Amino acid sequence: MPPQAGLSINGLIYQYTITKDPTTDSWVTIQNENANGVGYILQHTDDWSQLPGGTISNFLTFGDIPTLAMGDGSISVTGDGTLSDVNIGYNFKFDSCVVPLSDPSCPGFKDALYQWLLDNGLLNSNIDINDPYYDQYVQDILNTKADSSEEEIVSNEEPKEEKEDKDSLEAKLSVNDSNMKIAEAAKQNAILEAFRVTPTEFNAYLTASIQGGVYEDNVVLEDSTLPDNADVMRNLANSTLHQTMVRSQYELNP
Amino acid sequence: MLKKVLIVMAGLSAATMAHADNPTIRGTVASKCSVYTTTQGVYGNPSPDVLSTAAASGGVQPIVRYDVAIGDYYYGRITYPNSFTSSPNLTSSAVDWAGEVDISQVSVPAMSAYTNDVVVYDNTYQYDLTEAGSTWFKVSSSATYGFNQAFPAGSYVANVVAECIAK
Amino acid sequence: MKKFLAVVLVAFCGPAWGHEMSPTYVEFNPSYINNVLKTTIELFNRREDVSYYEIEVYDKDRNPISFVADNKIINLDYLEKKSIDVYIKNTDKDKVVYVCTLSRFIKEDVTKTNVSSRICSKAK
Numbered sequence: 001m002p003p004q005a006g007l008s009i010n011g012l013i014y015q016y017t018i019t020k021d022p023t024t025d026s027w028v029t030i031q032n033e034n035a036n037g038v039g040y041i042l043q044h045t046d047d048w049s050q051l052p053g054g055t056i057s058n059f060l061t062f063g064d065i066p067t068l069a070m071g072d073g074s075i076s077v078t079g080d081g082t083l084s085d086v087n088i089g090y091n092f093k094f095d096s097c098v099v100p101l102s103d104p105s106c107p108g109f110k111d112a113l114y115q116w117l118l119d120n121g122l123l124n125s126n127i128d129i130n131d132p133y134y135d136q137y138v139q140d141i142l143n144t145k146a147d148s149s150e151e152e153i154v155s156n157e158e159p160k161e162e163k164e165d166k167d168s169l170e171a172k173l174s175v176n177d178s179n180m181k182i183a184e185a186a187k188q189n190a191i192l193e194a195f196r197v198t199p200t201e202f203n204a205y206l207t208a209s210i211q212g213g214v215y216e217d218n219v220v221l222e223d224s225t226l227p228d229n230a231d232v233m234r235n236l237a238n239s240t241l242h243q244t245m246v247r248s249q250y251e252l253n254p
Numbered sequence: 255m256l257k258k259v260l261i262v263m264a265g266l267s268a269a270t271m272a273h274a275d276n277p278t279i280r281g282t283v284a285s286k287c288s289v290y291t292t293t294q295g296v297y298g299n300p301s302p303d304v305l306s307t308a309a310a311s312g313g314v315q316p317i318v319r320y321d322v323a324i325g326d327y328y329y330g331r332i333t334y335p336n337s338f339t340s341s342p343n344l345t346s347s348a349v350d351w352a353g354e355v356d357i358s359q360v361s362v363p364a365m366s367a368y369t370n371d372v373v374v375y376d377n378t379y380q381y382d383l384t385e386a387g388s389t390w391f392k393v394s395s396s397a398t399y400g401f402n403q404a405f406p407a408g409s410y411v412a413n414v415v416a417e418c419i420a421k
Numbered sequence: 422m423k424k425f426l427a428v429v430l431v432a433f434c435g436p437a438w439g440h441e442m443s444p445t446y447v448e449f450n451p452s453y454i455n456n457v458l459k460t461t462i463e464l465f466n467r468r469e470d471v472s473y474y475e476i477e478v479y480d481k482d483r484n485p486i487s488f489v490a491d492n493k494i495i496n497l498d499y500l501e502k503k504s505i506d507v508y509i510k511n512t513d514k515d516k517v518v519y520v521c522t523l524s525r526f527i528k529e530d531v532t533k534t535n536v537s538s539r540i541c542s543k544a545k
Contacts, residue, residue: 290439420543
């Protein structure tokens with residue numbers, strides 16, 4: 001068996017021919033020894049008792065057995081009968097995650113990667129937290145952050161004045177605080193009564209007038225007579241050549 | 255207030271989405287018979303007046319496989335040829351046909367006992383498929399043309415019929 | 422996620438072409454037409470060399486019984502599966518014993534000895 005870690009066997013294909021007397025008992029056993037202990041790790045028996053011989057072809061499946069646990073295999077007959085044309089094969093399965101570093105999707109990949117980086121000196125594991133430079137560097141970073149937070153506070157104060165104006169407009173238009181009023185019938189009636197009265201601020205819309213008018217045409221075509229084009233008269237004299245050419249296609253003897 | 259409402263609704267919908275039915279895969283095993291042709295037959299021509307599927311004659315025996323899901327529901331019936339489905343014109347109809355059907359391979363030892371209970375009539379062999387699994391049957395066929403007559407040149411084709419009949 | 426690599430040694434199987442039909446026992450039930458019974462069979466073609474199957478209905482003596490289906494000879498490509506409805510007269514219900522499908526070859530496609538396959542289901 002190949003000694004690869006992660007290699008296991010989960011199937012057995014076999015074929016053989018048994019020649020025997022149909023009236024006798026016979027068993028054929030296919031087995032593999034347990035390489036790590038006593039006995040057999042895999043065993044399968046075909047019962048040919050009181051049956052005529054013949055050729056059998058079968059495929060067995062079972063749970064994964066590591067190849068390192070599979071010892072020597074054998075096929076044997078118990079009772080009457082002789083075997084011939086024996087073929088036995090194994091179905092292998094390989095788990096690539098037996099080496100976690102082989103694939104990021106393997107479980108334990110991060111820990112294995114960390115250990116590998118550590119073993120190969122690619123991680124800085126000697127950080128001295130009492131190093132003054134280290135402290136100063138950290139402090140600089142902290143200071144930078146503190147300054148920026150003050151500026152943010154200043155910038156945050158400015159919109160508040162605008163917010164107050166908005167609040168007043170929002171307060172006028174919102175109904176958040178008036179939910180209870182809306183729910184109460186009496187107060188609803190009072191609100192409806194208030195709507196019935198047209199606010200004076202709307203009067204400006206009712207009395208506004210928009211300047212209109214008529215757009216007159218700027219371009220006017222005056223009627224007149226159209227004179228003949230004298231240049232055309234001149235060109236007409238040259239059209240005899242054209243006429244000759246057209247007529248030539250109808251001549252029987254050009 | 256609106257923000258609070260939105261957060262609560264998101265929480266409710268997340269709770270709804272987290273609850274999921276376990277999908278199931280259903281299947282049934284029912285009695286079923288499937289007939290497969292694993293080897294097509296070929297006639298060899300060992301002598302001018304003989305066509306045969308025997309390996310010694312240069313032929314190939316057709317092999318048919320029966321797969322039965324549950325035993326004792328089907329008969330397997332195989333008929334070897336007793337006429338050509340296509341051939342050149344034969345001057346005489348005196349073609350002597352012979353044939354045999356036998357078990358070639360089994361997937362379960364008990365299937366080798368099918369030969370004990372085979373029923374043979376005309377050119378048909380009927381087996382009682384009492385075991386679940388696969389059984390391979392090989393068919394031998396030979397045709398002899400008259401008395402010392404040679405088969406004309408051409409293509410000869412004959413049919414093996416493999417049937418699976420429910421009990 | 423584990424990756425698995427399976428290696429299969431020694432394949433004893435070569436190409437095999439099969440014909441499958443189910444169910445084993447068919448049941449004729451009333452159809453939408455008066456006095457006509459219907460059953461449904463499923464046919465699966467795993468034969469590369471066959472594209473046509475003929476439906477047959479027999480009594481116990483293998484005498485043919487008249488029936489109706491969409492087509493009596495069905496075109497089924499390789500690895501295609503079809504459900505076929507078979508209709509018989511109500512009066513024939515007790516006579517029908519087998520509903521079969523038989524593989525059919527086109528003449529010009531036949532070049533060597535072929536194996537015709539027939540699978541029969543029994544009527545309940």
